[in-house]
Amino acid sequence: MLLGIGHGLLAPPTLAGTVGLIPALAGSAAAVGGLVQQMTGALGGFFVGVFPHHGPVNMVLLMLGWAVCGLAAQLVLFRVVLRR
Structure with missing residues (x-):
């Protein structure tokens, strides 16, 4: 239940941020965002x-590894945003 609530609170603003950056490319951005979600899920299922x-x-080690990957991606994103 908590996972569903968290997903419901995080997914819409994330998708809006993805497609709202360049409005002319909103369809392509949504497609790439969906592809990244599906590939991450496929890799997670494989591992x-x-x-x-x-x-x-x-x-636990697998979940910790994915958490570290997410944290690393977030830090890279913050670094890119701060450069602008």
Whole structure:
């Protein structure tokens, strides 16, 4: 339930920010945003299948790895925005 609430609060402003940057390219931006979401989900599903499921430690490490990737992407985004 909390995941659904969080997604509902974060997804609309994110998509609006993606397509609102250059209004003439809104359709292309929405397509690329959807592609990135689908590919990230596919990679996540692949890595969940690759790691052994013998205990919760592997899943915790996988989730921690994805969290670190998200944090790194956010830091790169902040750095790019601050340059402008």
